[in-house]
Amino acid sequence: MIRVKNSVIKAAILDMDGVLWRSQTPLCDLFALFANFDKHSISVVLATNNGTNSISQYVDKLKGFGVTVDQSQVVTSTMAVSYLVKKHFPQGGPVYISGSQALIDTMAEYGFYHSKENPQAVVAGLSWDCNFESIKNTSLMIQKGLLFFFTNPDPTYPTPEGNVPGAGTLLAALETATGVKAMLAGKPLPFIFEVALERLKTLPSETIVVGDRLNTDIQGGYDAHCKTVFVLTGVNTREDLNNWSPQPDLIIDNIQDLFNIK
Ligand SMILES: [Mg+2]
Structure with missing residues (x-):
C-alpha cells in the first residue's frame, strides 16, 4: 500500500517523457515498476502532452521495455x-x-x-x-x-x-x-485528467499524478484535485520549486522511489 499525505493511493496518472524515459532510454527498470503497481493494486493511466506519437506507438514502446498496457490506458494531447x-x-x-x-x-x-x-x-x-x-x-x-x-x-x-x-x-x-x-487542450488544462479519471474510475483524492514538469503535470494534477508527485528525472529541478506554487505533495528523485525497487 502506498500513501501520499494520508490518502491510500488506488490509481496513478503517469506522465511518460522525463518520468519513464528520455527518448529511447528508460529511467528505471520499467518492468519492475509496473509489477509493483500491480502488486499494490494501483491502476495506471499514461497521460502525455506529447502529440507526435499515436496511442499504439506508446503501447509498442512500453512493450519494448517488457510492459504490457491496453490502448485504453494511454491518453495524449x-x-x-x-x-x-x-x-x-x-x-x-x-x-x-x-x-x-x-x-x-x-x-x-x-x-x-x-x-x-x-x-x-x-x-x-x-x-x-x-x-x-x-x-x-x-x-x-x-x-x-x-x-x-x-x-x-x-x-x-x-x-x-x-x-x-x-x-x-x-x-x-x-x-x-x-x-x-x-x-x-493538453496539461495543465483539465481535459486529459477528466478522460484519465473516467477510465480509472477512482476519486481524485485517491489518485496520484506523477510528472517532471511543474507548469503542466503538477499544476494540472493540483487543479484536478489529485495528489501530485514531482520526479526529478526530467525538465524541472528541485531549485525550480523555490519560486513555484502549488507545491507538489511528494518529491522523489526517480519514479521507482514510490516503491523499494533497487
Ligand atoms: Mg514530462
Missing part, C-alpha cells in the same frame, strides 16, 4: 484537443489540421478531416517535419478569423542531448505571427 474541438463542433467535418499523423488520425476518430476549403477551425500541434512553409500556411489560415486550437504548451521536450524545442515553441511562433491566442 491529440485526444484532448479532438475532444475539445468536438465540444465546439459536435457535428464534426472539415478543419485545417497542421500537425502529426497521430493528430490527423485522432481527429478522424472524432469525425474531423483536414481541408483547406471552408474549414471550421484550425487545429495544430507539433510534428517533427514542420517547417517555415507549414508555419506560414497555418498562420495565414488562423488570420482568416477561425477558432485556433492547439494540442499542448510544453516549451521543450527532454532528450538525452538535452531539452529540445517542444510544441510550445511552435505555439509561440503561431501566436506571435497572428496575435491570436490558441485554445489549449
